[in-house]
Amino acid sequence: MKSLLGALCFVLVSQGVGGLLHTFTDGSFDLWALTHRIGFLDGYEVYASTVLLVLGVAVGAAAEKLPKDA
Structure with missing residues (x-):
């Protein structure tokens, strides 16, 4: 899951x-x-590009909070 969120980020x-x-x-x-x-x-x-950039940073921050994949 973490790698998927990293790719999406x-x-x-x-x-x-x-x-x-x-x-x-x-x-x-x-x-x-x-x-x-x-x-x-x-x-x-x-505006759309700014939203994509902010959303990408937020997804990246959320991916960092997840525990490591086993």
């Missing part, structure tokens, strides 16, 4: 950072981010 953080980098560099990180490809998020990409 990595995906969420990388998508959050990638989305912010895509927005602030005018599209240089086109392959990294998925938030700019989702139609209903038009105009809200920064």
Whole structure:
């Protein structure tokens, strides 16, 4: 379970950072981010990327609290 949450943490953080980098560099990180490809998020990409980043950090913190896998 801990490794699954760690992988989810990595995906969420990388998508959050990638989305912010895509927005602030005018599209240089086109392959990294998925938030700019989702139609209903038009105009809200920064907010969605920030939420993904914060959620990824929270999942990573929760994964650290779990006991080690046996």
